[in-house]
Amino acid sequence: MSLQDGKVLPFPEGFNSSDTVIAGVHLNKTVLQDWNYSFYSNNTLSNNSFCVLAFKPWNPDYIFPNGSWVNETWCYKPVNSIGVRAGVGLGFGIVFGLLFIPVLMNLQNHGKLHLPAESRFRPIGRRWQWYWAILTITAALISLFTNIDVDRYFLPELPLILTCFFWFIMQMCAIATVWEAVRHWGSWMERQFVDPNPFVLKLDDRRANIEFWVPLFFYLCLWLNFFLIVPRNWGIIEHQRYPMQVVLDAEPAATDGRFKAAAFVLVACWLTIAFSVWHSIKHYCERNRGIFNRAIGIFRFMPYRFLLLMPIALAICAYQALCAWKFDYSPLNVYGSRVAIYVGGYLPALLILIIQSISGFMRPNEDKELLRQRRERGTQIDRELGLAAKPAWWRRAQADYVPHERMRDRIARNVRELGGGKATARNLDTIVDARSEAAAKNNAAGALAGEDVEMGPVSPTPLSKQATDLLGPINDFGQARTVANQYAGRSERRRAEHATQAVAGLLFPGANADPAARAARHAELMMDGPPPPPYKDDAMRPRPRTGERSRSTETTNSITGPPQQIKSMLDI
Known part of the structure; x- marks a missing residue:
């Protein structure tokens, strides 16, 4: 389809002054003029409220005096064949659709729980990257399959708006997929860091506050990008029916200040992702000294998938900024560059999903990985303590081994063998x-x-x-x-x-005991000798018992009596 001038042409001559011949069909020129129809250079008849095609095989057969048509075709119908833009979009749509399978498999694998859920590391945190990937695929499929009608429609209309609308949604979802992958990687690093010692990191320090506010800032920028693009008058983008209309209406609307501001906000989202990667490496990986060593450490500790995802995400931001300044490379342009639209618009999101899916198959479930690390730590501690674990066949070699027996059943069986009770x-x-x-x-x-x-x-x-x-x-x-x-x-x-x-x-x-036993016991106690003789000296008399009256307050005895002689510390 080639873009026509859109100029108004005079009606072709017919048999008489009230007759005109359009595409070999005689029409009543008087009725056309009464209903304010004009003949345009793009072979259409329009009165600014209704438009019909005026070329074979879509031209009308007759017009009634009341202005109704016979066998007319509306201008906004898919009458053209599939073009390059629609054909390439169909291929991209098939690839995006096939990616549903690995994304759902990874969601099932990584989202499944093998350990009790913790409030600090919620299960939905590891699933968000796959949820955003599903939304990316859905938006891409809608955009690409409605893109088919962009080529087939004789004049641009609703398919162009749907294609561009969901293309912007796809780009936002692709950036959110990269963000959730980065954010969750930092959360996974923290979980491995605190699993041996839950109290090694504080929950109210500067690190924790940054990890709380950074996601909020990212989604604030992402939603700003959404609100700067989506709530607008999209109908003016459809004004691409002839060159002058494109220059006066469509191009200024597609490159206005809101699209430019949305591109800057998307760049802010990418910078937030880069900051999150640096923050996780700083707090959960080994620290290097010196600026040069720290720069190398960022690339050394960063997962390989992020080395690919980060530049691709930056390419999405760059292409959206390019479309905000150059209308010729924008998907909003019906006749824009096909190479730029698919290489810069759809290929980065497709690569992000492919890289995420491949890395998801290569990485194990996090709960299983955490269990493996715990077993390794237990084995290391046993080795340091000198404990040797028995092989797996040792338990099966015992006489009382019962396959698949729980500890509770084993204790009950032992109780039954001993008779039970105390x-x-x-x-x-x-x-x-x-x-x-x-x-x-x-x-x-x-x-x-x-x-x-x-x-x-x-x-x-x-x-x-x-x-x-x-x-x-x-x-x-x-x-x-x-x-x-x-x-x-x-x-x-x-x-x-x-x-x-x-x-x-x-x-x-x-x-x-009986008297005989009591006598024998008494004789045994007397074998050590007789009891000591009673004391006869007053000086040697033992200390009076507690119940006897003490006369220590009498002054007569203290004056007339002999002085006390202390022989040992026991007499004091």
């Missing part, structure tokens, strides 16, 4: 059972002898073997202990009293 409770139950059996035997013997069970004779009954083993069978003199006066009646209170006396006799042998 060990002391089990032994006491054994003792009670033994005593119950002995009491039952005594009651049966008393009944056979004709004695009253309740008031029967109480005789010492030896403990059962289990109780003897538990409480100790041998006393201090090498003699076997017995529980005296074991109760054989039915009174629970008396049975409890007898049991208490029996236990007290075992714990304190001298309290309830």
